[in-house]
Amino acid sequence: MSTRRAKLLEATCRVIALRGVRGLRVEEVAAEAGVSKTLIYYHFRDRSGLVTSALEYVNDRAEGYAGVSDDDDAPVRELLLRLLVGEFQDDRAVRENSAVWGEVRAAATFDEGLRPVLATLTERWLVELAEVIEDGQDEGDIPASVDSRAAAVRLTSLVEGLSGRWLAGLLTTAEARSHVAAALERELLPDAQG
Amino acid sequence: MSTRRAKLLEATCRVIALRGVRGLRVEEVAAEAGVSKTLIYYHFRDRSGLVTSALEYVNDRAEGYAGVSDDDDAPVRELLLRLLVGEFQDDRAVRENSAVWGEVRAAATFDEGLRPVLATLTERWLVELAEVIEDGQDEGDIPASVDSRAAAVRLTSLVEGLSGRWLAGLLTTAEARSHVAAALERELLPDAQG
Numbered sequence: 001m002s003t004r005r006a007k008l009l010e011a012t013c014r015v016i017a018l019r020g021v022r023g024l025r026v027e028e029v030a031a032e033a034g035v036s037k038t039l040i041y042y043h044f045r046d047r048s049g050l051v052t053s054a055l056e057y058v059n060d061r062a063e064g065y066a067g068v069s070d071d072d073d074a075p076v077r078e079l080l081l082r083l084l085v086g087e088f089q090d091d092r093a094v095r096e097n098s099a100v101w102g103e104v105r106a107a108a109t110f111d112e113g114l115r116p117v118l119a120t121l122t123e124r125w126l127v128e129l130a131e132v133i134e135d136g137q138d139e140g141d142i143p144a145s146v147d148s149r150a151a152a153v154r155l156t157s158l159v160e161g162l163s164g165r166w167l168a169g170l171l172t173t174a175e176a177r178s179h180v181a182a183a184l185e186r187e188l189l190p191d192a193q194g
Numbered sequence: 195m196s197t198r199r200a201k202l203l204e205a206t207c208r209v210i211a212l213r214g215v216r217g218l219r220v221e222e223v224a225a226e227a228g229v230s231k232t233l234i235y236y237h238f239r240d241r242s243g244l245v246t247s248a249l250e251y252v253n254d255r256a257e258g259y260a261g262v263s264d265d266d267d268a269p270v271r272e273l274l275l276r277l278l279v280g281e282f283q284d285d286r287a288v289r290e291n292s293a294v295w296g297e298v299r300a301a302a303t304f305d306e307g308l309r310p311v312l313a314t315l316t317e318r319w320l321v322e323l324a325e326v327i328e329d330g331q332d333e334g335d336i337p338a339s340v341d342s343r344a345a346a347v348r349l350t351s352l353v354e355g356l357s358g359r360w361l362a363g364l365l366t367t368a369e370a371r372s373h374v375a376a377a378l379e380r381e382l383l384p385d386a387q388g
Contacts, residue, residue: 107214109293118364158355160354
């Protein structure tokens with residue numbers, strides 16, 4: 001990605017994280033980035049293209065701070081935990097990412113145009129998590145009776161729910177992380193019906 | 195509550211569920227309810243009072259459709275399930291309630307004025323659920339090792355997370371309900387560390 005494009009998306013995220021996506025005006029992003037509106041339209045076509053690109057940008061950025069690399073050889077349960085608790089860190093960028101995601105999710109209730117990108121990125125996260133669970137099953141670290149996709153849906157939904165409370169100051173970072181760890185442990189138990 | 199006050203709050207919920215809380219203007223609510231702005235200011239003092247009252251109203255309304263009464267003698271696990279899955283119903287009012295809640299939660303990230311009412315109502319929900327778990331423990335239906343409050347935090351956070359996906363069309367009502375049931379089952383297992 002060009003540096004300019006990245007800078008425009010960083011400015012967009014700052015504006016969304018501060019004031020929400022519904023109030024977002026291209027003028028504000030232009031002012032925040034110190035460029036003309038025309039440049040933004042040139043790069044992202046319209047407001048909706050800008051928001052979609054910002055969400056993808058946030059997603060890529062989140063992969064950087066999850067602390068998991070492709071050739072990581074940590075135990076599978078440890079990897080899963082890191083993939084999930086990475087969302088809760090006392091770090092400005094992490095909090096901003098979480099705020100942008102939460103905001104776009106809430107806005108998608110009202111704005112159907114946001115749903116395709118939300119569906120795609122949510123699915124990517126789910127599949128990533130389910131694949132790690134399946135790796136663990138192949139290696140014998142996770143019971144074969146665990147439904148990898150269902151567990152991934154519940155764990156990622158829990159993270160999203162906790163994230164809303166964390167951002168609103170109802171939960172500390174440590175509390176959010178410990179709830180994720182406890183839920184993960186429960187999801188990886190052998191399924192009685194399995 | 196007076197009929198007039200209830201009607202004003204219903205109109206407020208419709209406006210929030212349609213367009214979100216950040217775009218909410220007292221004029222719109224007045225137009226939706228067919229009354230003057232002055233009447234709204236008379237009942238709710240200001241915009242923030244209106245939003246707070248609407249959230250409390252939604253909460254009271256939700257208790258009506260959860261299908262749980264104080265003298266209910268259903269098994270505790272069944273009561274818990276009903277308290278949680280009541281949030282997911284193919285019903286306009288339930289969906290609207292959920293949208294209003296989700297919207298206020300998301301807005302609280304940006305608007306600290308919304309946090310006190312959010313904290314109070316979230317706490318009430320948590321305590322209600324934790325008390326039912328404790329009743330089940332007293333009756334011997336739920337293992338004593340279950341941490342009632344921690345389980346309640348996770349289960350309600352999961353419901354909030356699933357709710358966002360459900361409202362955005364990423365999950366069906368049946369899927370959301372079945373994930374809640376599965377998580378509840380896992381939370382009520384004896385805690386290995388307990």
